[in-house]
Structures are given as C-alpha cells and as structure tokens.
Amino acid sequence: MVNELCPDCEAEIEVPEDAMIGEIVSCPDCGLDLEVVEVDEGNMALERISIEKEDWGE
Numbered sequence: 001m002v003n004e005l006c007p008d009c010e011a012e013i014e015v016p017e018d019a020m021i022g023e024i025v026s027c028p029d030c031g032l033d034l035e036v037v038e039v040d041e042g043n044m045a046l047e048r049i050s051i052e053k054e055d056w057g058e
C-alpha cells in the first residue's frame with residue numbers, strides 16, 4: 001500500500017501498489033473520489049474527479 005494524502009482533508013488514503021492509471025480511490029474520511037493519474041515506482045499522483053461545490057467563503 002502507498003499512502004497518499006487527500007487534497008481535501010489531508011487524511012491518508014491507501015492506494016494499492018499495483019493500482020493502475022485511471023483507477024478510482026475514495027478518501028475514507030471525506031469520501032472524495034480520486035483518480036490515479038500517475039504511477040511511478042511506488043509514487044502515485046492522485047487527482048480529484050468529483051468537483052465538489054467550491055465554497056470559497058468570505
């Protein structure tokens with residue numbers, strides 16, 4: 001397993017080491033769906049695929 005940080009809530013997301021590009025993983029904390037966009041020798045890049053309502057506040 002490779003641990004990646006959720007871009008939204010910074011929870012740790014476990015991604016299988018044999019994950020393929022295009023695979024979808026979900027954050028266990030906030031449920032954000034992330035797509036594996038890069039796999040490089042144990043390093044993963046995740047990108048959010050579900051654009052939640054951006055709430056910029058203020």
Ligand SMILES: [Zn+2]
Pocket residue numbers: 006007008009010011027028029030031032
């Ligand atoms: Zn999250």
